[in-house]
Amino acid sequence: MIRPFDLRDVPLAAQLENQGTPLNAELALTRKPRPLQSALASFFSLHNHGERTYVYRGAPADHAEKRAGLAQMWPRQGTNRGYLTFIAPALASEDNADEVWLLLLEHVGVEAAGIGLHHLIAEAPEDGPEVEVLRRAGFAVYLRQDILRLDSDQMHTPARSGGALRECEEADTWAIQQLYFNTAPRLAHLAEGVPQPGRSGVRGYVYYDEKGELAAYVEARRGPHGAWFNLLVHPDAEARATRIMDEALAELGAGWDKPIFCGVRRYQEWLRRPLESLGLEPFGASVLMVKHLVAHVAEPEWALAQRAALEVRAKVTTS
Numbered sequence: 001m002i003r004p005f006d007l008r009d010v011p012l013a014a015q016l017e018n019q020g021t022p023l024n025a026e027l028a029l030t031r032k033p034r035p036l037q038s039a040l041a042s043f044f045s046l047h048n049h050g051e052r053t054y055v056y057r058g059a060p061a062d063h064a065e066k067r068a069g070l071a072q073m074w075p076r077q078g079t080n081r082g083y084l085t086f087i088a089p090a091l092a093s094e095d096n097a098d099e100v101w102l103l104l105l106e107h108v109g110v111e112a113a114g115i116g117l118h119h120l121i122a123e124a125p126e127d128g129p130e131v132e133v134l135r136r137a138g139f140a141v142y143l144r145q146d147i148l149r150l151d152s153d154q155m156h157t158p159a160r161s162g163g164a165l166r167e168c169e170e171a172d173t174w175a176i177q178q179l180y181f182n183t184a185p186r187l188a189h190l191a192e193g194v195p196q197p198g199r200s201g202v203r204g205y206v207y208y209d210e211k212g213e214l215a216a217y218v219e220a221r222r223g224p225h226g227a228w229f230n231l232l233v234h235p236d237a238e239a240r241a242t243r244i245m246d247e248a249l250a251e252l253g254a255g256w257d258k259p260i261f262c263g264v265r266r267y268q269e270w271l272r273r274p275l276e277s278l279g280l281e282p283f284g285a286s287v288l289m290v291k292h293l294v295a296h297v298a299e300p301e302w303a304l305a306q307r308a309a310l311e312v313r314a315k316v317t318t319s
Contacts, residue, residue: 002107004038005053012055013039015071017130019131020088023122024074025147025286026230029261033086035072041205049073051085054111056104059117069100073108073120077200081192084108091129096112098133105137105291113293115135119190120186120293126285141288142191143265145209147273149283150260155249157239165218165247169196169205175214176206176232183232185267191288192265195232205251213239227252231271241274249278 002238005013017035022028039053051072051136058067072086087104112120122139131141170177176195195217197204205299207216215237219230229248233241251262262280264271 002054002056002103003237003318005043008038009039009055009070010036012057012068013070016088018103019090019093019166019266020086021090022068022086023084023124023130025123025261025284026221026228026263027085029147030221030226030228032223032225033305035070035086035088036070038073038085041078042276042310047103052111054101054104054107056107059073067096067100069097069104073112075115078196080110080116081193082108082117082120084122095113101109101133102137102190104169105134105139108183109138109291109293116226118292118294119143120259120291121191122289122291124289126287130288131289134289137291138215139291140286142264142290143267143288144285144299145189145266146272146285147270147283148263148272150249150278150280151257152257154279155256155260163246165205165207165216165251168206168217170197171189172206172214174198176204176217179214179217179234180232183186183234183268184265188267190290203251205248207240207247209237216244218244219247222252222253224258224309227256229262230258231264231268233271238270238274241271244279245278255303 013036017033020033020035024035027033035053042052044048051074053070056067056069070086070088071084074083074085076083086100089097089100092099109120120139122134124134126144151156175253176197180195189304195204201221203220205218206214207218207222214234216231216233218232221228229245231245233244237244245262249259252260260280261283262275
């Protein structure tokens with residue numbers, strides 16, 4: 001049986017949170033997964049805060065009374081997307097864990113569709129066994145990214161003032177979205193979504209060129225275990241990419257002492273060279289996978305009903 005988390009599940013969640021798999025690299029590398037804490041926050045806020053948590057306990061009737069699992073999904077506010085953030089147990093931790101995953105993934109998809117979400121997104125290591133299980137659950141790879149890492153003790157402290165990078169404002173939103181549409185391929189739009197400046201826990205920065213056109217948008221997330229950067233740079237600004245990232249790193253301050261990570265989408269693979277020139281090194285690679293929760297309707301219901309009525313009227317007339 002799978003059901004929403006409640007206080008009866010605290011011991012199980014505490015046990016499983018150290019045996020699971022994070023499905024969002026940005027969150028996992030900056031604040032580490034805390035499934036129990038997230039589950040409690042969502043429970044006491046009546047699901048108005050944090051991830052929604054679903055618990056699986058094998059029923060004695062299916063001889064799986066010892067099997068248990070947990071999955072968490074974050075509905076991104078203001079969008080029709082839900083993001084899987086954590087699932088347990090890990091595939092390598094026990095036999096038949098993939099069966100638990102498939103049950104949980106199916107249930108989360110139904111629940112996500114029930115609250116009006118159209119797409120469910122999960123991130124997994126590019127060469128990991130998680131990809132195949134997610135495929136079996138109806139997910140498809142939409143986007144690939146490389147993850148680069150920089151240790152804080154290897155980061156130089158830029159001595160700059162009056163740099164071109166500044167914190168974004170509401171007036172920058174339109175330019176940021178246009179930069180995204182002109183840079184990212186259409187297939188990527190479903191997996192990552194249009195940038196939303198001001199989203200919780202993230203600071204956005206913009207870089208305008210001499211003509212006053214937006215050349216780059218940078219997102220930075222700081223957490224207790226690390227910092228994460230997302231870069232969106234116009235191809236014409238490739239020569240400025242090193243300077244843009246250098247100024248972004250400076251925003252962390254001289255006292256920053258945690259690892260720094262940067263996600264580089266494969267459609268901007270050329271960014272790796274300027275990032276590596278600043279000391280960032282390959283750390284891993286992941287895929288963003290999407291499951292569509294709604295199907296395209298070729299003919300709306302009202303049209304079908306209207307056609308049926310016409311057919312009935314035609315039969316009556318001919319008789």
